[in-house]
Amino acid sequence: MSTYTIDTATSRATPTPAPMKRLTVPAIRNRKGKEPIVMLTAYTMRMAELLDPHCDVLLVGDSLGQVIYGLPSTLPVTLEMMIAHGAAVVRGSHHAVVIVDMPFGSYEASPERAFESAARVLAETGAAGVKLEGGATMAPVIEFLARRGIPVMAHIGLTPQAVNALGGYAARGRSNAEHARIIDDARAVTEAGAFAIVAEGVIETLANEITAAVSVPVIGIGASAQCDGQVLVTEDMLGLFERTPRFVRKYDDLASRISAAVATYAAEVRSRDFPGAEQVYAARD
Template identity: 70%
Template sequence: MSTTFQLDTSTSRANPTPAPMKRLTVPEVRQRKVDGTTQMPIVMLTAYTARQAQLLDAHCDLLLVGDSLGQVIYGLASSVPVTLDMMIAHGAAVVRGSYHAAVIVDMPFGTYEASPEIAFASAARIMKETGCAGVKLEGGEAMAATVAFLIRRGIPVMGHVGLTPQAVNVLGGYNARGRSDAEAETILADARALDTAGAFAVVIEGVVEPIAIAITQAIACPAIGIGASAQCDGQVLVTDDMLGMFDRVPRFVKVYENIAETIGSAAARYAQDVRQRTFPGIEQTYQPRKI
C-alpha cells in the first residue's frame, strides 16, 4: 500500500495518509485498448486543485492538469500565457489530492517546441516537482520525434491533435477541425505519427465525428475524445465546464450540474445575513467559559 498526501476535509490540511488502492499507471491505461478495442472506456477530467482532485479521483482513470487553467483559474484570454511554474504548482496540488487516478500535466506553450532537449528539460522538471505520471503536449507529425525522444528517456507522453488550443493564433479560433479532406488527412496523419512515436494515448479535440472515429480505429493507443465521438476509447472534459461554472460552454460539453447558480445563491444568502447582522450567530462565536 502506497502513501500519498491527502487533504483532510476536517482541517483543510494535507497530511500523509495510506492510499486505499494502488494508483493507476500509464501502462495500465495503455493496455485498456486491445486489438483496436477498449471494452471499458477511459474517464478523464481536468483538475487544478487538491480539493477538486480529491472529489474527482474515485471516478476517474486520468486527471488532467490542463493548461486550460489559464482561462478557468487565472482569467486569461487563452492558454498561451500559461507558464511552467503555473503548471507545476497546480500539478503538485492535484497529485497531493489524489490516490487512484494517473495524473497527467500539460506542457505549456513554448516549453517543448524548440527541440527535444528543451522538451526533456521541461518535462523532467514537471515529473520531478509534481510526482505526476506523464505529460501531454500538442502537435502531430511535427512533434513525433520529440515524443519518441521523451519516451526513450522515461517520460510517458499523451498526444493531442485536431483543435490544439495553444495554436489558436495560427488556427484563427476554436472552430471544429477536419471539415476539408486535406485537413482531415493531416489530422489522421498526426495521430498516426504520435501513435508510432509511442504516445500512450492521444486526445482528439474538436474534430468532425467521422474523423474522430477513423483515428480511433487507425491507432493502436487509446483515443480520448473531447468534441469528437462517443466511439472514442475515452472522454475528457474541462470539469468547470461540465459543472456549469461558466455562462457559455462549447457545444460538445454536457452540463451535469449548475454549480455557478449554487455558489451565487449561497453568496447572496451570506451577504444578506451579514447586512442584517444575523451572522455570526451564537453557534459561530466563542463565548466565555462558565465557571
C-alpha cells in the same frame, strides 16, 4: 524543491490518503477498446480530491490559464504555473493517473528542451506523465521523451496552443486534406511512442477513424462517443461559466448555486443572523 510535512488529521488542505492503489500509465494504455477512460481537468488539491474516486485520469490542463487566472488564452501559461498546480493535484489524488500539460514554448524548440521541461514537471510534481500538442511535427519530440522514460499523451486535431495558426476554434477535419493530415498525425504520434491521444474538436467520423486506426486509447473532447474515453474541463461540465463550448454537457449549474448561497450568507451577515449561537464561543464559567 521544498518538502512539506503536514498533519493530515487536522489540515483541511491535505486529505488523508485513501486506501486505493493509483492507476498507472500502462493500465491506461491497456484500456484500448475496453471500458471507456474517464478523464477530467483538475487544477487544485480540493478539486482533485473530489474528482479522484470517479476518474481514471486527471489532467492538469493549461486551460488553467483561462479557468483560474482569467487569461485570454493558454499561450501565457508558464512552466512554473503548471508545476505548482500539478503538485497540488498529485497531493489531492490517490487513484487517478495525473498528467500535466506542457505549456506553449516549453517543448517546441528541440527534443532536448522538451526533455528538460518534462523532467522538471515529473520531478517537481510527482505526476505520471505529460501531454503536448501537435501531430507528425512533434513525433520526434515524443519519441525522444518516450525513449527516455517520460510517458507522453499526444494532443491532435484542434490544438489550442496553435489557435492563431489555425485561425480559430472551429472543428477540424472537414476538408479531405485536413482529414487525411489528422489521421497521419494520429499514426505518427502513436508510432513515436505516445501512450494515449487526445483528439479535440474533430468531426465525428474522423474521430471514429482515428480511434480505429491507432493501437493506443483515443480520448475525445468534442469528438465522438466511440472514442476510448472522454475528457472535459471540469468547470465547464459543472456549469461554473455562462458560456461553454458546444460539445460540453452541463451536469450541474454550480454558478447559480454558489451565487444563491453567497446571497444568503450576505443577507444573514447584514441582518446579524450570522454568526449564531452555534458559531460563537461562550465564556467559560
